[in-house]
Structures are given as structure tokens and as C-alpha cells.
Amino acid sequence: xxxxxxxxxxxxxxxxxxxxxxxxxxxxxxxxxxxxxxxxxxxxxxxxxxxxxxxxxxxxxxxxxxxxxxxxxxxxxxxxxxxxxxxxxxxxxxxxxxxxxxxxxxxxxxxxxxxxxxxxxxxxxxxxxxxxxxxxxxxxxxxxxxxxxxxxxxxxxxxxxxxxxxxxxxxxxxxxxxxxxxxxxxxxxxxxxxxxxxxxxxxxxxxxxxxxxxxxxxxxxxxxxxxxxxxxx
Numbered sequence: 215x216x217x218x219x220x221x222x223x224x225x226x227x228x229x230x231x232x233x234x235x236x237x238x239x240x241x242x243x244x245x246x247x248x249x250x251x252x253x254x255x256x257x258x259x260x261x262x263x264x265x266x267x268x269x270x271x272x273x274x275x276x277x278x279x280x281x282x283x284x285x286x287x288x289x290x291x292x293x294x295x296x297x298x299x300x301x302x303x304x305x306x307x308x309x310x311x312x313x314x315x316x317x318x319x320x321x322x323x324x325x326x327x328x329x330x331x332x333x334x335x336x337x338x339x340x341x342x343x344x345x346x347x348x349x350x351x352x353x354x355x356x357x358x359x360x361x362x363x364x365x366x367x368x369x370x371x372x373x374x375x376x377x378x379x380x381x382x383x384x385x386x387x388x389x390x391x392x393x394x395x396x397x398x399x400x401x402x403x404x405x406x407x408x409x410x411x412x413x414x415x416x417x418x419x420x421x422x423x424x425x426x427x428x429x430x431x432x433x434x435x436x437x438x439x440x441x442x443x444x445x446x447x
Contacts (some may be wrong), residue, residue, distance in 0.1 A: 227295040232430030234288035239423050241281040248274035249325070249350075257347055265332050272329070278322045282315045289364070296371050307367040314360030321353040355397050362393030365422060372429060382429045389422020 248270060252263045264271045289311035297304035324346050331342060365386050372383035392415035399411060 224295065227291055228430055231288050231291035231295055232427055232432075234284050234291055235423075235427045235430055238281050238284040238288055239427060241277045241284060245274050245278035245281055245322075248277070253347075257343060260328070260343055260347070261331060264328060268329075268332065271325070275322060275325050275329075278325070279319070282318050282322075285311060285318075286315055292368065292371075296367075300367075300371065300374065303367040303370050307364050310360045310364035310367075314357050314364070317353050317357045317360070321350050321357065324350040324353070355400065358393045359397040362390040362395075362397075365390030365393065365426070368426060372426075375433070379429065379433060382425055382433075385425045386422045386429075389419045389426075392416070392418035392422070 252267070252271060253260055255263065289308050293304045293308045295304075296307075327346055328343065369383040369387035369390060372379045372386060375383075395411070395415050
């Protein structure tokens, strides 16, 4: 009888984190996909494309901001869900998320600066586009390091749950390493062929996000069966 309220609260926290993760994935997908679409014809034509689709660009900025609010909320819910039994891993997850959000919001701020180049008084300032995009790309790569690191504790939680959740943990871990590679590869192997590596990293990251969301929504409420006397991770 005494365990029922705890199990009910655990279930609510796991599913709430899954919903937060889903919101984060949807808003983030729109934000990043929109930016890639605006840059599709080349960075030289970016201002023209933004001017032609200014409302869409503004909505993508709002979506990016919403993504990182959902990211923080999801991390807090995961900390509450897994912290009692794995305080170190849950604490690391929260720290990685908190470290990444300011960097990501700085990338959103670079998009806002692009909007300032659209007014009549900004004619002739197209030369400022390239530095802003370089900043945006660098911030995205640095953020990707933390986007990968936060998935590693989440993968550990899935592995601890046992059963088929261990496979979830492996997939999420590979996705985390995929995100980390987006930051590491250009630094260590700048001349390496990017096509196959980027494709593999992209597939791993997208698949891991989908698997993690489904696991949180469906099965994360099942308590892990840790061995007796095992220390908390």
C-alpha cells in the first residue's frame, strides 16, 4: 500500500519527461529544419530568402526558444524521476543540459541579429551575414557536445531498467556519441570525408531521440531492479 503513491508519482514524472522531450523534438526540428531551408540556396542569398519568408523565419526563432525551455523542463523532470536512485548520473544529466542551453540560445540570438539586417537602414550590411553565420555554426557545434553528453546518463537509466530497455540504452548511447562526433570530428579530422560520417551521425541522433521519447512515454515508469547493496550511480 505504501508503495502505490511513489509508483504513481514515478509514472507521472517519466511520462511528463517524455512529453517534454516530444515538445523539444518537435520545436527543435522545426527550428533547425527551417534554418537549413533558408540556407539551402547558399548563404549569399540568405537575406533575400529571409525577407521573402520573414514570418516563417520569426516563427522558427520562437520555436527555437521554446525548444530550449522544454529542454530545461525535461531535464528537471528527469532529475526528479531518476535522482533518488541514481543521483550522480541524474545530476550530470542536469548539468550538461544547463551548460548547453546558454550556448544554444546564443545561436538563436544570432538569428535575431539577422532580422536586424532586413530594414531599409540596413542596406549594404550584407557583409555582416557571414560572421553571424560563422558564429551560429560554431555555437551549434559546441552545443552538440552537450546534446550528446546529456544522452549518456539517460542511456544509463535505460540500461539499469533491464530487459528490452537495455537495447534502448544502447541506441540512446550511440545517438549521444553521434552528437559528440559533430563537435569532435571537425577538430581532430578536419580533412576527413564528411558525407558518410555525417550521415551515420545524423541517423544515430534522430533514431536515438525517437527511441528515448517512446521509452519515456511507455516504459520509464517501471522501476529498475538493481542488485541488493549496489551503490547508486
